[in-house]
Amino acid sequence: DTGVSQDPRHKITKRGQNVTFRCDPISEHNRLYWYRQTLGQGPEFLTYFQNEAQLEKSRLLSDRFSAERPKGSFSTLEIQRTEQGDSAMYLCASSSLMAESSYGYTFGSGTRLTVV
Amino acid sequence: AQKITQTQPGMFVQEKEAVTLDCTYDTSDPSYGLFWYKQPSSGEMIFLIYQGSYDQQNATEGRYSLNFQKARKSANLVISASQLGDSAMYFCAMRLISGGSNYKLTFGKGTLLTVNP
Numbered sequence: 001d002t003g004v005s006q007d008p009r010h011k012i013t014k015r016g017q018n019v020t021f022r023c024d025p026i027s028e029h030n031r032l033y034w035y036r037q038t039l040g041q042g043p044e045f046l047t048y049f050q051n052e053a054q055l056e057k058s059r060l061l062s063d064r065f066s067a068e069r070p071k072g073s074f075s076t077l078e079i080q081r082t083e084q085g086d087s088a089m090y091l092c093a094s095s096s097l098m099a100e101s102s103y104g105y106t107f108g109s110g111t112r113l114t115v116v
Numbered sequence: 117a118q119k120i121t122q123t124q125p126g127m128f129v130q131e132k133e134a135v136t137l138d139c140t141y142d143t144s145d146p147s148y149g150l151f152w153y154k155q156p157s158s159g160e161m162i163f164l165i166y167q168g169s170y171d172q173q174n175a176t177e178g179r180y181s182l183n184f185q186k187a188r189k190s191a192n193l194v195i196s197a198s199q200l201g202d203s204a205m206y207f208c209a210m211r212l213i214s215g216g217s218n219y220k221l222t223f224g225k226g227t228l229l230t231v232n233p
């Protein structure tokens with residue numbers, strides 16, 4: 001297992017289009033998170049899955065955003081009708097509660113979204 | 117609500133010297149964990165070190181150590197013998213250990229460290 005994988009690495013889209021990002025977590029990790037990072041800021045929490053259950057959605061996630069984690073494996077984050085303000089780095093992370101103090105949360109390399 | 121403050125937008129250090137990156141936090145919960153992450157220009161967040169609020173000793177991990185002062189609510193990262201590859205953004209983060217949101221990391225705004233040869 002080589003870590004958390006995110007696809008694509010970069011996405012340029014026109015305003016109003018829909019985009020979908022994929023995250024493949026470390027297979028032993030039952031916790032999965034999505035964060036958003038804008039330029040000059042630290043990552044901000046978007047949503048959290050424990051296995052396949054989405055347990056929290058940040059108020060940052062408008063109705064245009066939806067995330068899924070079918071069967072508790074990979075996760076997708078979809079943004080409908082993209083706006084320029086959606087331009088950011090979208091980071092996925094996974095963790096196992098027992099290992100967090102030793103290994104932290106493992107982040108992927110992120111998907112950089114640019115809405116033009 | 118938890119808050120992380122990193123007051124140094126940028127820091128410079130000479131190669132082979134030590135540097136301290138500041139982090140203060142705010143929470144009313146007695147049980148929490150503090151993390152430091154490194155983010156190179158490539159974008160991935162790399163876990164460096166962890167300190168639990170009940171840990172008796174300051175955490176160390178190779179060239180990284182965490183200067184944990186609980187009464188002052190500070191968790192500064194010390195990097196010894198800086199290397200050129202240490203040039204990156206550094207983020208301090210916190211997570212509550214108990215309670216309903218014990219999975220959520222709250223990040224500071226980060227400090228950009230530049231190591232000069």
